Amino acid sequence: MTHNFSDRISGLKPSAIREILKYGSTPGMIAFSAGNPAPESFPVADMERISKEIFETMSTEALQYGITEGYTPLREKVRARLVSKFAAATDGDDVIIVSGGQQGIELSCKVLCNEGDTVLCEDPSFIGALNAFRSYNVNLVGVKTDEKGLIPEAFEEAVKREKNVRFLYTIPTFQNPTGITLPFERRKEIYRIAVRYGVMILEDNPYGELRFKGEDVPTFKSLDKDGAVIYCGSFSKVLSAGIRLGFVSSPKDVSQKLVVAKQVSDVHTNQFFQILANKFLEECDFDAHVASIRKLYGRKAALMREGLTASTVSVKDKVTFTDPDGGLFMWATLPSGFDVPEFAKKLLEKKVAIVPGVAFAADPKKPVAAFRLNYSTPSDDQIIKGTALLGEALCEELK
Ligand SMILES: Cc1ncc(COP(=O)(O)O)c(C=O)c1O
Incomplete structure (x- = not known):
């Protein structure tokens, strides 16, 4: 056939x-x-101990269906950490748990873009995200970068030149593949341009916790007074990649659409590992x-x-x-x-x-x-x- x-x-x-x-x-x-x-x-030993504990004390909760938004105690802890470390969740935002940052990226494209709409990204950028965007038949356009990262003027030119620009996908901190961190001045400038032209920012920050030198740079989300930023994070690089746990902080109406999109995709993120991550945050010294x-x-x-x-x-x-x-x-x-x-x-x-x-x-x-x-x-x-x-x-x- x-x-x-x-x-x-x-x-x-x-x-x-x-x-x-x-x-x-x-x-x-x-x-x-x-x-x-x-x-x-x-953290193999802790995860083994917690796994045993889950089977002994809350097996039904771990093995039953959960809610699409994510396991509530974990959502609350993730939100608290996003607020305290990255100022990445305001009263206007909801935080949901997703099956890896990859799913947050894919669902964002799914809810924001029709075929042919434009998505801008740093050139070069993370191949997993680029392929997710390509799979929605969008017009994927790379924006020029230099040794400091995305160039604000090039971003503005692209926004003016391309049709129906829906969002900018950016990995501003310890970028994949370059390792570059976008300076705060550029973040502010890019945020201003995005808001001026009604373009959303999809901020992907899976490496933000992994600074080994220099000073933290505030996130795009921390600048977000306009409901313009969707922020994606992940447990992959700070707990385990195989457990497939990520999270998205976004304006409430965007979050509701992400939840609907996730529901038809995988119903909810793996319940056992959400509970495991929650217990890890509760019982172990995550910092x-x-x-x-x-x-x-x-x-x-x-x-x-x-x-x-x-x-x-x-x-x-x-x-x-x-x-x-x-x-x-x-x-x-x-x-x-x-x-x-x-x-x-x-x-x-x-x-x-x-x-x-x-x-x-x-x-x-x-x-x-x-x-x-x-x-x-x-x-x-x-x-x-x-x-x-x-x-x-x-x-x-x-x-
Ligand atoms: C920039 C970037 N975003 C997202 C992801 C996806 O991570 P996750 O394992 O949370 O799906 C990766 C994985 O390598 C990445 O490099």
Whole structure:
């Protein structure tokens, strides 16, 4: 039988980049290509103890259907943390629990956009979000960024130029893939432009808790006096990625639509893990846990930077690496015309995997002379060995 697929899914093709990502898990490979949290960051013993407790004392609640908005005690705790740490929930906002930040992003597009409407994003940006937007057949347009992140003037130009701009998708803090944090001045300017033109901001902040140096920068949501910001967060990088817990703080009317959209998608987020996360927040020292992850990633990021600096001395004018203050990623920029996908393939022979920058481009047909590196997944030894091999390969190509 011939299978005919919808336009929205036919447009999403597995790319050559996926081939490279696949190699990340082959034995002996040093995978700088991943985006996973460090396995040692999972609080396994506490989660095991709490799981047992749940089965012993509240198995029915954990195994029964729950409400779409999320498990009420967890919603309340998430809201309290969003208010105290990020000023990211006002009286006009509701907080709901979703199945990972990814679902919050996808549902936001579902409730805000018709086919052909425009979604703006940083160029480069998180591939999972870009593909979610593509699956709704929107006009996805990348906005120019520089070493500080999204450029406000470029954002305004795009808003004026494109038709039916519904929202800007932004990862302002420790961006994926660049690791860049958008300065507060730019956030204020972008917020003003968005409100002036009636464009919403979808602020994605899954790494906000993971600052290992520098000062916190206020969120877009903290500026939101106009009901213009939908804020997405996640437990993936601070508790566990596999339990699929995220949250969205948004104006009440938006939240109601998100709930309806979620209902037809998966009814509610996994009840057992919502209860588990709630108990973890109640019984364990979450701040101390997050602090230990920050320390771990700060050390790994420094190790990666040291390794890269030492191994690329002879080509230091031709390659630059971002210096993130938190999060999971570093971004390498090369002279324009450098064939990164080809370089990445050659690097696989040295057993090092990176992700070519084109994987994160709003327009995947445009070449990108850059690549992403992840430091949370590889071990210290792998970071030391891998940065030496990567530097050696870059020196060969660039000299
Ligand atoms: C920028 C960004 N947003 C959202 C997500 C999705 O996270 P979650 O596991 O909560 O769905 C990721 C995951 O890597 C990400 O990098």
